[in-house]
Amino acid sequence: MKAVIITRWLFIKRSMLSFFFWLLLPLVGALLLFAFVDVVEDDSYVPIGVIVEEETELANDLYQEMETSDFVAIRETEHDEAIRQLQQHELDSVFVIHQGYQEGIQTQQRTNLITSYQTNRSYAYTAVKEMIVSHIQEQGGRYQAVQVINQLSERYRGESLWSAEDVIQTSKQIQAEEQLIHASFQYASQAEKKDDEGSRWEIWHIWALLAILSSLLTMDWLIKEKQSFVTQRFYFTKLSWHDYLLLNGFLYFVIWLVIDLVTYVIFSVGFDETMGVVTLLSYRCMLTLLSFCVALVWKRLYVFYAVSFLMACMCGLLLPVRDMHVINWLHPMAAFLDNQITIGWLLCSAGVILFWYGRRRRENAAS
Amino acid sequence: MLQVEHLTKHFGQTNIIDQLSFSIEPGEIVGLVGENGAGKSTLLQLLATISKPTSGSIALHGLSYQNDLKKVRKQIGFVPQDIAVWDTFTVEENMIFFEKLAWNHRSKEELHNLCQDMNLFQWKQRVSTLSGGMKRKLNLAISLIHQPNLLLLDEPTVGIDLKSRIEIGQYLRRRAKEEQTMILYTSHDLDEIQRLCDRVLLIGNDPFYRDSVKFF
Ligand SMILES: Nc1ncnc2c1ncn2[C@@H]1O[C@H](COP(=O)(O)OP(=O)(O)OP(=O)(O)O)[C@@H](O)[C@H]1O
Ligand SMILES: [Mg+2]
Numbered sequence: 330m331k332a333v334i335i336t337r338w339l340f341i342k343r344s345m346l347s348f349f350f351w352l353l354l355p356l357v358g359a360l361l362l363f364a365f366v367d368v369v370e371d372d373s374y375v376p377i378g379v380i381v382e383e384e385t386e387l388a389n390d391l392y393q394e395m396e397t398s399d400f401v402a403i404r405e406t407e408h409d410e411a412i413r414q415l416q417q418h419e420l421d422s423v424f425v426i427h428q429g430y431q432e433g434i435q436t437q438q439r440t441n442l443i444t445s446y447q448t449n450r451s452y453a454y455t456a457v458k459e460m461i462v463s464h465i466q467e468q469g470g471r472y473q474a475v476q477v478i479n480q481l482s483e484r485y486r487g488e489s490l491w492s493a494e495d496v497i498q499t500s501k502q503i504q505a506e507e508q509l510i511h512a513s514f515q516y517a518s519q520a521e522k523k524d525d526e527g528s529r530w531e532i533w534h535i536w537a538l539l540a541i542l543s544s545l546l547t548m549d550w551l552i553k554e555k556q557s558f559v560t561q562r563f564y565f566t567k568l569s570w571h572d573y574l575l576l577n578g579f580l581y582f583v584i585w586l587v588i589d590l591v592t593y594v595i596f597s598v599g600f601d602e603t604m605g606v607v608t609l610l611s612y613r614c615m616l617t618l619l620s621f622c623v624a625l626v627w628k629r630l631y632v633f634y635a636v637s638f639l640m641a642c643m644c645g646l647l648l649p650v651r652d653m654h655v656i657n658w659l660h661p662m663a664a665f666l667d668n669q670i671t672i673g674w675l676l677c678s679a680g681v682i683l684f685w686y687g688r689r690r691r692e693n694a695a696s
Numbered sequence: 697m698l699q700v701e702h703l704t705k706h707f708g709q710t711n712i713i714d715q716l717s718f719s720i721e722p723g724e725i726v727g728l729v730g731e732n733g734a735g736k737s738t739l740l741q742l743l744a745t746i747s748k749p750t751s752g753s754i755a756l757h758g759l760s761y762q763n764d765l766k767k768v769r770k771q772i773g774f775v776p777q778d779i780a781v782w783d784t785f786t787v788e789e790n791m792i793f794f795e796k797l798a799w800n801h802r803s804k805e806e807l808h809n810l811c812q813d814m815n816l817f818q819w820k821q822r823v824s825t826l827s828g829g830m831k832r833k834l835n836l837a838i839s840l841i842h843q844p845n846l847l848l849l850d851e852p853t854v855g856i857d858l859k860s861r862i863e864i865g866q867y868l869r870r871r872a873k874e875e876q877t878m879i880l881y882t883s884h885d886l887d888e889i890q891r892l893c894d895r896v897l898l899i900g901n902d903p904f905y906r907d908s909v910k911f912f
Contacts, residue, residue: 332796332797335792335796336793336796336797339782339785339789339792339793340784343784343785557780557782558776558778558779558780559780559781559782560780561746561774561776561778561780562774562776562780562794562838562839563797564744564745564746564769564774565769565770565772565773565774565839565842565844566794566797566798566799567797567798567799568797573797694765
């Protein structure tokens with residue numbers, strides 16, 4: 330093994346830059362892409378201007394309701410400023426909560442509580458308006474209930490048993506417990522995304538995909554070396570050609586494992602993204618064997634590169650539909666992303682290599 | 697001593713080598729001549745254990761090619777017709793690469809001397825920037841790292857100038873006499889064969905070679 334390390338080093342030191350580039354691509358690429366995706370997601374919130382003219386509990390309630398919405402970013406501003414930003418399309422739309430909002434709700438005078446502004450490019454206006462209307466109806470409904478209950482109790486007992494606060498509190502409580510209708514606004518493509526769970530694995534998704542590409546491309550030494558006339562010399566060395574290749578493949582596996590360990594630590598410490606160690610190990614094992622197989626099969630370097638990119642692209646493109654039964658079964662990344670041990674692809678690749686090794690061994694001994 | 701008996705090699709229906717028998721004594725340089733396609737490379741590959749004869753037997757110092765393959769291989773130095781070195785490495789790195797994979801250990805100094813003996817002084821230079829003659833010398837030097845008893849050279853001097861040819865020739869003569877190495881050497885240059893070799897082995901049926909070789 331020492332001979333393999335020293336001889337490999339002679340190759341690697343000639344191409345340090347590309348060697349480390351491909352080695353670190355999954356880690357660095359996943360970190361960069363992840364940061365980029367975060368930025369894009371921030372940008373994808375629609376900015377909405379809100380002007381709150383009164384400091385009351387109900388106005389505040391509405392403001393907070395708008396703020397908790399998943400797809401809008403609420404900016405509290407001044408009236409003139411908001412209109413200016415709206416005209417320049419810096420704001421999608423503007424809503425003014427007028428002075429007298431709380432009183433209007435409480436007294437069932439639901440006109441002119443809110444003024445809204447939109448442009449022809451307003452995208453979220455209707456959705457936000459719907460949300461506000463439903464919120465006002467909800468709030469107004471509670472005060473209506475207070476009125477009705479009070480009227481009833483006055484009629485039948487002559488005294489009020491329920492204070493307005495009691496009624497509203499109870500109503501809120503019932504609503505919270507029942508959650509009969511839960512409306513949330515989402516982009517269509519994000520419809521499947523549930524809270525944080527869905528995005529938890531995303532950095533490993535990106536990593537796993539880049540790992541396929543870089544594992545394949547770092548195996549290009551095999552293609553380059555098997556094309557050389559030098560292979561003839563391996564009849565007269567202490568390592569036969571197939572042993573030399575296999576041990577080098579193993580060396581790459583070990584190097585990859587070290588990088589994977591670093592990746593594991595960074596992702597779990599920095600991002601709190603846990604992943605099973607055995608899952609990771611089996612995935613790396615599979616990747617090394619698979620890349621080795623692919624490099625054994627192809628003769629020309631450019632064909633090998635083309636096949637590698639194609640494979641990585643296919644894996645990436647099939648990722649969104651991997652829930653389909655057949656694809657989930659065939660996809661090399663599927664087991665890994667479900668935090669399970671990769672077995673199928675690993676055994677297949679190992680089988681091919683074993684077959685190749687056995688045949689080479691027989692040929693070498695018989696010549 | 698190398699002993700070849702009734703060696704035959706077919707490729708499909710074509711008979712390239714037919715019932716060939718000869719032997720080489722230690723310290724002897726034998727020239728192998730024949731027209732293109734006569735089967736010189738084929739014979740060398742058989743002797744180098746790279747391919748298997750259809751029939752016949754070969755033995756090196758009493759070791760049979762069939763039964764003691766591993767031991768036989770340790771004693772063979774094969775210089776391929778193609779230049780089999782790593783192009784991106786320097787001369788030094790090439791020597792170190794094959795020393796690491798060789799059965800016996802050679803110090804860096806020994807490797808360096810080996811190249812110097814052959815008048816190859818570009819120790820730190822990259823192979824891709826070497827001339828054809830220098831590459832040929834390196835091609836030979838690598839095959840000598842594990843100190844073989846039997847040296848098989850397939851046109852080692854193709855495309856190199858007279859000075860380098862003479863240098864390589866002188867080196868081989870010295871080596872044969874000093875280390876009792878058996879050398880089988882192919883070339884299309886009959887003058888070179890005449891200058892270098894103790895004996896000539898003719899294969900193929902080309903009358904031109906038959907007549908030329910008669911004069912030795
Ligand atoms: N693997 C093979 N399969 C079929 N035929 C082969 C194979 N290798 C060599 N031959 C044939 O055997 C014959 C001898 O080839 P060889 O390379 O030994 O000739 P050579 O004497 O070395 O010629 P040259 O002087 O051109 O180097 C040729 O006709 C060649 O086509
Ligand atoms: Mg030839």
